[in-house]
């Protein structure tokens with residue numbers, strides 16, 4: 387019999403041979419960040435830091451001796467000792483910011499998606515999702531009681547229509563079960579946005595009895611799009627057409643955790659059945675304070691200038707990418723991007739080599755390999771931030787261009 391550790395080694399060796407082995411790395415501090423999801427550059431912002439420290443001090447300086455300050459750790463699940471007034475008020479505050487009737491905090495976006503998709507679909511129900519939906523939704527679906535789980539071609543409304551019709555067979559079936567439709571607003575790898583309005587129009591047309599439920603993950607769009615960074619759904623004014631919106635705090639908000647925005651009954655149901663909420667220790671007080679601080683900064687309009695810096699960086703970087711067209715480098719370099727999106731994709735067959743080349747020159751980008759993206763669609767992912775300078779962006783593009791020429795390594799749309 388092969389020992390367990392030998393099985394582990396064999397699996398890792400196979401990944402190594404395919405250049406697909408994952409490793410933990412620590413980023414050198416002196417690098418220009420073109421990798422993290424800290425789109426607004428809030429994680430190093432003195433603005434957020436001082437709001438956080440002020441809120442932290444206020445929470446722990448108990449004004450009356452009869453009222454002890456809140457504890458650091460939550461001490462348990464929200465259903466036992468881990469709940470607090472602070473968490474409940476935070477949920478109301480965030481729900482208000484996002485124009486939602488209610489919200490439920492989860493320890494991470496991963497937990498939120500697993501909780502939602504594992505418990506909301508009832509036996510026999512149908513889940514239809516974009517083919518590029520996040521891994522956490524797949525985990526939730528694996529645990530769910532839904533009878534049918536089908537994907538549609540990325541961002542294709544016509545394919546969504548085809549899949550809905552296939553999944554529901556006939557008119558009677560279409561109205562006999564709940565149909566959940568899962569999309570993200572800003573996709574993390576290709577940086578494109580869902581055609582949300584068209585999806586809503588299609589769903590409203592096909593489900594006049596309103597038994598279809600849109601679940602929209604705003605993880606990457608939070609902070610980046612919409613008034614004060616409220617997200618794509620609010621930017622489009624369609625939040626009341628969406629059953630659940632999930633916003634995560636670990637990207638632009640420089641914190642951790644997530645909120646599921648929903649109606650109060652759905653919240654009660656999740657509190658009773660979402661195992662990723664029930665069987666885990668609730669967030670600590672400093673985590674809640676960090677989230678509150680980020681939302682206060684956004685609600686006060688203090689991140690608006692960061693949003694507009696980010697957009698002007700995106701416009702600049704796109705125009706520099708366009709300048710490559712028609713030059714000698716254009717046969718060697720291809721960079722995919724989408725309007726207003728901070729996520730760019732540099733396509734090459736050897737993303738690890740290109741990323742290493744950039745990293746060695748103080749430019750932090752990451753190779754994205756299968757299975758994170760489909761085989762054959764590996765790339766170097768470039769994320770822009772509010773805090774990136776033009777000089778940094780120029781340096782990155784020049785480095786990529788130079789690498790392509792030196793290596794005679796065509797970077798193509800694969």
Ligand SMILES: Cc1ncc(COP(=O)(O)O)c(C=O)c1O
Nearest residue numbers: 494495496520574603605634636
């Ligand atoms: C679309 C999407 N949903 C959910 C998650 C998970 O969120 P979290 O990092 O808070 O677990 C991520 C990324 O991590 C994501 O990109």
